[in-house]
Amino acid sequence: MERAVLEKNDRLAAFNRGWLAGRDVLALNLVSSPGAGKTTLLERTIRELAGHVAIRVVEGDQETSRDADRIRAAGAEVVQINTGTGCHLDASMVARALRELDPPRRSVVMIENVGNLVCPALFDLGERAKALIASVTEGDDKPIKYPYMFRASEVLVLNKIDLLPHVQFDVDQFLARAREVNPRVRVFQVSATRGDGIADWCGWIREQLTQAG
Amino acid sequence: MERAVLEKNDRLAAFNRGWLAGRDVLALNLVSSPGAGKTTLLERTIRELAGHVAIRVVEGDQETSRDADRIRAAGAEVVQINTGTGCHLDASMVARALRELDPPRRSVVMIENVGNLVCPALFDLGERAKALIASVTEGDDKPIKYPYMFRASEVLVLNKIDLLPHVQFDVDQFLARAREVNPRVRVFQVSATRGDGIADWCGWIREQLTQAG
Numbered sequence: 001m002e003r004a005v006l007e008k009n010d011r012l013a014a015f016n017r018g019w020l021a022g023r024d025v026l027a028l029n030l031v032s033s034p035g036a037g038k039t040t041l042l043e044r045t046i047r048e049l050a051g052h053v054a055i056r057v058v059e060g061d062q063e064t065s066r067d068a069d070r071i072r073a074a075g076a077e078v079v080q081i082n083t084g085t086g087c088h089l090d091a092s093m094v095a096r097a098l099r100e101l102d103p104p105r106r107s108v109v110m111i112e113n114v115g116n117l118v119c120p121a122l123f124d125l126g127e128r129a130k131a132l133i134a135s136v137t138e139g140d141d142k143p144i145k146y147p148y149m150f151r152a153s154e155v156l157v158l159n160k161i162d163l164l165p166h167v168q169f170d171v172d173q174f175l176a177r178a179r180e181v182n183p184r185v186r187v188f189q190v191s192a193t194r195g196d197g198i199a200d201w202c203g204w205i206r207e208q209l210t211q212a213g
Numbered sequence: 214m215e216r217a218v219l220e221k222n223d224r225l226a227a228f229n230r231g232w233l234a235g236r237d238v239l240a241l242n243l244v245s246s247p248g249a250g251k252t253t254l255l256e257r258t259i260r261e262l263a264g265h266v267a268i269r270v271v272e273g274d275q276e277t278s279r280d281a282d283r284i285r286a287a288g289a290e291v292v293q294i295n296t297g298t299g300c301h302l303d304a305s306m307v308a309r310a311l312r313e314l315d316p317p318r319r320s321v322v323m324i325e326n327v328g329n330l331v332c333p334a335l336f337d338l339g340e341r342a343k344a345l346i347a348s349v350t351e352g353d354d355k356p357i358k359y360p361y362m363f364r365a366s367e368v369l370v371l372n373k374i375d376l377l378p379h380v381q382f383d384v385d386q387f388l389a390r391a392r393e394v395n396p397r398v399r400v401f402q403v404s405a406t407r408g409d410g411i412a413d414w415c416g417w418i419r420e421q422l423t424q425a426g
Contacts, residue, residue, distance in 0.1 A: 033246045033247045033248060033328070033330075033351075034246045034330045034351055034355055034358070034359060035246060035348070035350065035351025035352045035355060061358050062331065062358060062359055062360065062361065063357060063358060063359075063360050064354075064357050064358055066354055066357070066358065067358075085331075085334075085335065085361055086331075087300065087329075087331035087332050114331065115246070115330065115331075115358075115359070116300075116329060116330070116331050116332075117246075117247045117328065117329070118275065118298075118299075118300035118327065118329050118332070119300050119329075119331070119332065121298075122298065135248070135350065137248065137348065137350035137373070137376070138246075138247055138248025139248045141277075141279055142247055142248060144276060144277050144279070145247070145274050145275060145276060145277055145279065145280075145328075146247060146275055146276075146328070147275065147276050148275065148298055160350070163350070163376070163379055163380070166376055166379050167376070168406075193381075
């Protein structure tokens with residue numbers, strides 16, 4: 001049964017991937033624990049890339065449209081998906097959201113998944129890459145305790161580095177563990193609230209967009 | 214299908230609840246996002262209650278036995294369950310772990326669930342209560358964004374209050390939102406690393422144990 005659900009999802013994800021490629025649209029799937037800072041990173045990214053890159057957003061949450069309101073205030077068009085008891089976005093939800101968003105050619109679609117370091121690892125949405133947002137407040141052992149998500153993610157954004165002086169977190173140890181489960185992962189160290197590292201992260205997005213054409 | 218899985222789990226959970234009641238054992242199900250501090254809170258609780266209350270622990274993680282090693286070092290017997298790609302503990306896993314742990318009469322069994330603020334809300338393990346560990350670094354909007362877990366939890370432990378000076382987090386707002394989704398929730402504000410609030414939390418556990426007999 002689980003296999004059938006995943007196979008159906010994989011077919012719909014392949015359709016989404018084609019749909020996005022057909023428009024030259026870059027889609028990233030942002031995954032993390034609850035409260036790691038996905039929405040704050042998105043707000044910062046939208047403002048940083050304003051005037052350069054058109055960004056549209058798919059917001060996934062169990063309940064509320066709080067995150068969609070924040071994204072709209074930051075200046076991007078957004079579609080909110082509420083999953084209720086559901087623990088992740090799936091490809092069919094994203095297919096509907098993409099039609100509604102109608103992203104222009106050569107734009108970026110950021111898909112903010114439900115905060116969950118487990119289930120979204122299994123569900124391809126048709127994205128170019130998963131970007132895992134981790135926070136220094138979560139502890140440096142997360143890559144080996146939640147290896148499926150760290151392995152599924154091409155990009156790792158270590159957020160809240162402004163809090164490093166106040167928490168026990170060994171950055172080198174964390175990165176070594178992340179590379180143990182995913183040797184090729186691309187890492188950005190950022191503070192979405194203070195702005196550290198945001199230029200590098202946005203530079204990477206623009207590079208990816210160039211490769212989309 | 215999902216309904217059948219949940220119904221089967223609920224029957225096994227009822228069996229666990231009976232098994233625990235038959236021994237006068239108090240079981241708590243600790244749930245949270247990854248990295249909210251469940252294991253650190255457990256270490257502190259075990260040390261605080263040493264000599265007064267016998268504590269045994271069921272550790273749930275996708276991978277590794279790191280948490281079990283920490284719990285053993287803190288002085289409690291522990292059984293580690295690795296769920297692999299699974300996103301939560303279920304009642305059958307806990308039934309096996311209870312037999313292996315063989316908790317003495319009038320002891321406490323702490324079940325540390327997989328770090329996940331979504332899926333464990335649906336799976337009764339036979340516990341007396343779910344205790345949700347939230348961290349001030351996760352943001353004060355989590356109760357309304359993840360209402361199912363906040364509603365399912367009788368106890369709410371707000372952890373890492375030592376970090377309040379360094380993060381944007383409105384405690385009153387957070388508590389108002391938690392009570393909006395769960396009016397009767399019992400709240401403890403703690404710092405598991407520094408020790409604030411631990412005496413109150415441990416006092417509550419001892420009270421619960423008295424009522425178990």
